[in-house]
Amino acid sequence: MIVIDCLQGSDAWRTARLGIPTASQFGRLITPKTRKPSASADGYLRDLVAEWLLGVPLDDATSQWMERGAEIEAEARSTYSLIRDLAVLQVGFCLRDDGKVGCSPDGLVGEDGGLEIKVPSAAIHTGYLLEPDSLADEYRCQVQGSLYVTGRAWWDLLSFNPVLPPVLVRCDPDKEFIAVLAEIVDNFVARLEAAKAKLAPKEDGDGD
Secondary structure (H helix, E strand, C coil): CEEECCCCCCHHHHHHHCCCCEHHHHHHCEECCCCEECCCHHHHHHHHHHHHHHCCCCCCHHHHHHHHCHHHHHHHHHHHHHHHCCCEECCCEEECCCCCCEECCCEEECCCEEEEEECCCHHHHHHHHHCCHHHHHHCHHHHHHHHHHHCCCEEEEEEEECCEEEEEEEECCCHHHHHHHHHHHHHHHHHHHHHHHHHCCCCCCCCC
């Protein structure tokens, strides 16, 4: 795993992710119930190639980040540390060893774990309180993808609301799912690289 030390939401973070498939979008590559390639993969490929060509992200990642609320997330991280009695290391962007796939954890925990924080609406959070397993199901691709990218042994998924009880689910690697995911991701990366090569600006002297 390669760790890029930067502030999530910053320009450096946005640049590090540019044109790279990330775990938060793995749901666009694989359908978790069937474990088959998703029909939305082509659209994701076009998005990544476009932002690579433009040199800027297509999505407004910073605005989404601000909407989550840095203060609420900090409170959620502190709550997690109290519940688990574990320190959380904030990191910027994590890359697979070859640098072609990444994820942005909300924290790395010790030598073995990771953390993903969600701050949903009160109604959605209440749904997770009623059915905690639905939280892991909802973010299965992202969490298993983060485990795949980082090689960590477990990942904690926290749904947080400042006035309601937290929902915390420990997710272990699903080796069969990750094996299928890895194959699909590798095939997608190969297609992505081919598309970039096809549209790469020609250097002076190339061509006729």
